[in-house]
Amino acid sequence: MAKISLIGAGSVVFARRLLQDIVCVPELSDSTVSLMDTDAERLALMGKFAAKLARDTGTKIKIETTANRRESLAGADYVLTTIRVGDSYERDIEIPLKYGVDQSVGDTVGPGGVFKALRTAPVLMEICEDIEDLAPNALLLNYTNPMAIACWAIAEATDVPTIGLCHSVQHTTADLADYVGVSKDRVKGWVAGINHLAWFLRFEVDGKDAYPQLFQAMENPEIFSRDTVRFEVMKQFGYFVTESTRHMSEYTPYFRTNEATIDEFNLDQIRQDLKRRTTRVDDHYTQLLEDANTDRKLTAERSEEYACRIIEAMESDRPTVINGNVPNVGLIDNLIDQSSVEVPILIDKLGFHPMAVGELPGQLAALSRSNQAVQQMATQAILDGDREAAFHAIALDPLTSAVLSLGEIRSMFDEMWEAHGDELAAYS
Numbered sequence: 001m002a003k004i005s006l007i008g009a010g011s012v013v014f015a016r017r018l019l020q021d022i023v024c025v026p027e028l029s030d031s032t033v034s035l036m037d038t039d040a041e042r043l044a045l046m047g048k049f050a051a052k053l054a055r056d057t058g059t060k061i062k063i064e065t066t067a068n069r070r071e072s073l074a075g076a077d078y079v080l081t082t083i084r085v086g087d088s089y090e091r092d093i094e095i096p097l098k099y100g101v102d103q104s105v106g107d108t109v110g111p112g113g114v115f116k117a118l119r120t121a122p123v124l125m126e127i128c129e130d131i132e133d134l135a136p137n138a139l140l141l142n143y144t145n146p147m148a149i150a151c152w153a154i155a156e157a158t159d160v161p162t163i164g165l166c167h168s169v170q171h172t173t174a175d176l177a178d179y180v181g182v183s184k185d186r187v188k189g190w191v192a193g194i195n196h197l198a199w200f201l202r203f204e205v206d207g208k209d210a211y212p213q214l215f216q217a218m219e220n221p222e223i224f225s226r227d228t229v230r231f232e233v234m235k236q237f238g239y240f241v242t243e244s245t246r247h248m249s250e251y252t253p254y255f256r257t258n259e260a261t262i263d264e265f266n267l268d269q270i271r272q273d274l275k276r277r278t279t280r281v282d283d284h285y286t287q288l289l290e291d292a293n294t295d296r297k298l299t300a301e302r303s304e305e306y307a308c309r310i311i312e313a314m315e316s317d318r319p320t321v322i323n324g325n326v327p328n329v330g331l332i333d334n335l336i337d338q339s340s341v342e343v344p345i346l347i348d349k350l351g352f353h354p355m356a357v358g359e360l361p362g363q364l365a366a367l368s369r370s371n372q373a374v375q376q377m378a379t380q381a382i383l384d385g386d387r388e389a390a391f392h393a394i395a396l397d398p399l400t401s402a403v404l405s406l407g408e409i410r411s412m413f414d415e416m417w418e419a420h421g422d423e424l425a426a427y428s
Contacts, residue, residue: 164325
């Protein structure tokens, strides 16, 4: 019987998906799912939903709720982290925007991503210390952003086996199938790079190269308008990237430096996106509240998330292949050694086995390394408690350095640091 600990169970989207996935796997029907969160209201709601879902689907899953992290982790076989540290997200976006750095998401890259990493990675490393103490054989499946920096820091600071998980590959596979007019099950890809800058090195339909069809589809103005940045990057760099147009636009210096370019590529302004994101989260919470209290019988369908597929493969010995983020130990030759890279991974009863990719095409490796420089300096800042390394991370960010002078970056950095107050007291 597996014990699955979910740290950050108040995440109304992810925790719900995980629970629905688990009840769909017969081999996990006698598992214990320990839900942990510091938000008592959300934790209670998720526990109530989970208990009803288990009853309605006829599974024997045992649901536990606790605000005590160590209690949840004790004896766990699998630990999933989906946490948010601090309440600085709007500051992460609004202060850079005041200086002219127009981030589209700001939680994995750029000034916002670096500051989120400074707050978040130390807590993840504390969780790993607890895992080493209380669940030494557990596998950590991390969904917490900024993914690449967080996983790099975890790998450097701890011995906890970790896979960083995202759904960019799954989403992009569906997008590509749509663009070339086929069903998703006919599409296969060989995808590698770094989180949010992973590339479809091969894109196939029915086992045949489908890149010619994709380039042809791009010539359709209606299709191009649906994914402007990714198609422009493919046109210029030759390959399709896994992150969305909106998010990809902040990983490079090409798309968010002036209003004309933002308009040309139909990119949302950040304040509109913040409002939409808040509304979307509220909608998910309202739906969860309704489902937890309804007399209607709940049902469950498998989601596209990798976490439960990993657990299922290890518990049932039905192997699967996913894309995940792991240390670069001989996996991608022209990216930084020991950095966090996203590659195909075979999962089976014996564990997880990352697949060696070799070299990325030179232009893709160079674009990825421009972001790895930021990740490397941010990781150094976290591990050493080094404020100046954090500044260097932001100074190296491709978008920030395309917009601001070094002096302006320093002023922005100092203002962001001051706005965080005691949240960054561990750094000097």
